[in-house]
Amino acid sequence: MKIVANWNYPTDIRVGRGRVEELADACRSLGMFNPLLVTDRGLANMAITRAARETLSDGGLSHVLFSDVDPNPNEFNLEAGIAAFRDGGHDGVVAFGGGSGIDLGKCIALMVGQTRPVWDFTESDDGWKNADADAIVPIISLPTTAGTGAEVRRSCMITNSVTHVKTAIFHPKIMPSVVICDPELTVGMPKSITAGTGMVAFSHCLEAYCSPVYHPMGQGIAIEGMRLVKEYLPRAYRDSMDLEARLNMMSAGIMGAIAIQKGLGAIHALSHQIGAMYNTHHGTTNAVLMPMVLRFNQKAVERKIEKLAGYLEIPGGFEGFHAFLLAFRADLAIPQSLSEMGIASDHVQDIAAKAIANPMAAGNPVKLTLDNTMELLESCF
Numbered sequence: 001m002k003i004v005a006n007w008n009y010p011t012d013i014r015v016g017r018g019r020v021e022e023l024a025d026a027c028r029s030l031g032m033f034n035p036l037l038v039t040d041r042g043l044a045n046m047a048i049t050r051a052a053r054e055t056l057s058d059g060g061l062s063h064v065l066f067s068d069v070d071p072n073p074n075e076f077n078l079e080a081g082i083a084a085f086r087d088g089g090h091d092g093v094v095a096f097g098g099g100s101g102i103d104l105g106k107c108i109a110l111m112v113g114q115t116r117p118v119w120d121f122t123e124s125d126d127g128w129k130n131a132d133a134d135a136i137v138p139i140i141s142l143p144t145t146a147g148t149g150a151e152v153r154r155s156c157m158i159t160n161s162v163t164h165v166k167t168a169i170f171h172p173k174i175m176p177s178v179v180i181c182d183p184e185l186t187v188g189m190p191k192s193i194t195a196g197t198g199m200v201a202f203s204h205c206l207e208a209y210c211s212p213v214y215h216p217m218g219q220g221i222a223i224e225g226m227r228l229v230k231e232y233l234p235r236a237y238r239d240s241m242d243l244e245a246r247l248n249m250m251s252a253g254i255m256g257a258i259a260i261q262k263g264l265g266a267i268h269a270l271s272h273q274i275g276a277m278y279n280t281h282h283g284t285t286n287a288v289l290m291p292m293v294l295r296f297n298q299k300a301v302e303r304k305i306e307k308l309a310g311y312l313e314i315p316g317g318f319e320g321f322h323a324f325l326l327a328f329r330a331d332l333a334i335p336q337s338l339s340e341m342g343i344a345s346d347h348v349q350d351i352a353a354k355a356i357a358n359p360m361a362a363g364n365p366v367k368l369t370l371d372n373t374m375e376l377l378e379s380c381f
Contacts, residue, residue: 003214007261008172010152010254013179017243020052020142020185023094024059026178030138032092034062036085038105039097040069048144048185052096064088066108069097072275072282073104074161078118081108085137092138095176098197099148099282102141103156106174109139110156123155123170124359133173141176144185146236146249147197147283149204149257151179159276165354166272181254183246191237195332196283198233198249202226203267203286204256206294209308210301211263211363218262223311225255230312230328237332263363266293269355270377277351278343287334288341289380291325296376300365338380345381352377 014022027035035056043049044067056063066084069077085093085108095105111118113135120127141151150156155170189197205225208218229252235245270293271285294305298318306317314324326336335341352373355361361368 005214007215007217008154010258011175011177011179013152013181013254015181015247015250017182017184019180020182021055023052023055023140023142023180024061026140026180027056027059027061027092027094030092030140030177032061032138032140034088034090035092035094035140036081036088036090036108037063037065037094037096038069038081038108039065039067039101040071041067043067043097043101043144046188048188049096052094052142063094064090069101069104071100072159072166072279073100073107073157074159075118076161077104078107078111078158082112085112092140095139095141096144098143098145098193099150099157099200102143102148102150103158105141106139106156106176107158107169109137110169110171110174112137118158118169119160119167121169121171123168128171131171133171136171136173139174139176140178140180142180142182142185143250143253145189145193145197146186146246147200147253147256149201149253151176151181152254152257157272164276166276168359181247181250183243183250186246186250187240189240192284192333194237194240195233195334196281196287197253198229198236198283199287199290199332199334200283201249201252201256202229203283203290204260204264205229205252206290207264207267207363208256208259208262210297210304210365211265212365213263213363215262218259221255222259222262223308225252225259226308227312228252228255234331264360265364266296266355266361266368266373266376269358269361269364269368270351272358272360273351273354274338274343277347280341280343284334284341287329287332288336288338291322291329292376292380294322294325297365345378348374348377
């Protein structure tokens with residue numbers, strides 16, 4: 001068998017309590033003296049955001065806060081962010097928050113110096129090669145959630161407000177040059193966000209593990225990432241001040257982002273379209289879909305899941321692992337179906353059609369067709 005593969009590993013990652021205090025020094029190391037701090041509306045006035053801003057000011061750096069970020073960022077958020085960057089004469093981006101704020105921050109850094117539309121730089125083709133790489137400004141990311149891995153990825157998700165399709169925008173240079181993972185920044189997360197973002201990490205690792213793509217390093221990282229989520233997410237969910245649990249969940253989020261180089265599948269292909277149409281939380285949607293997609297893929301992944309269950313000390317092979325997922329979700333107060341999320345089943349064909357066109361569908365262990373994807377989606381209601 002001839003093997004050809006492209007692998008990429010992350011960047012400078014600074015892990016530990018109190019390391020947000022290094023933000024100003026990190027900015028200066030990249031030639032940033034007037035960054036645009038991008039976050040979402042919910043975080044704009046929180047104490048952790050004020051602390052990050054004080055760190056910048058105390059370090060002698062000018063900055064402006066931009067928080068016009070929707071839960072599923074779109075091209076209007078992007079246009080507003082680019083305008084704010086240009087109006088303020090900024091020289092870099094500090095992307096602060098969960099996946100939404102970090103993704104939009106990375107996209108602003110990419111697009112502020114481009115002349116082509118953002119849709120020309122999708123991950124599914126080589127359009128990124130047409131970007132002016134020298135015009136991409138430096139990025140520092142500080143995650144305030146633990147799970148999405150946006151802080152170490154070379155892509156960002158932007159929703160097209162016209163087509164309601166969530167698209168991965170890609171360029172190697174939008175991987176942040178410095179990542180600061182300070183668990184104290186995640187302490188204020190609501191329980192629902194702790195659960196939802198934690199399940200993003202698990203879904204990244206699970207889908208990567210099940211993907212048939214050759215990537216043994218990603219495979220190993222995915223397995224250990226799932227162990228960390230299994231052990232530490234319930235602790236972080238129960239006790240917001242459990243910094244050991246929160247630090248390990250930040251590690252699991254980064255591991256999931258590395259592992260998905262091996263591929264994703266039906267969970268993400270469906271979740272992206274559901275999120276784009278109904279503005280649902282990505283991680284929660286992933287968690288709702290996960291057991292149904294696992295059952296759909298059973299014939300192709302049963303032996304793999306048996307091995308995984310053994311490592312995770314879950315008895316009962318495939319069925320035991322499936323039962324574990326159902327119980328794990330319930331303990332985190334995750335809805336048990338799309339209906340419980342308030343989603344009606346009247347757009348099944350449209351969602352299924354867009355899902356199978358999503359590049360992530362190609363990594364699913366069972367080939368997705370319109371018919372079987374509609375059947376799968378119907379089982380999620």
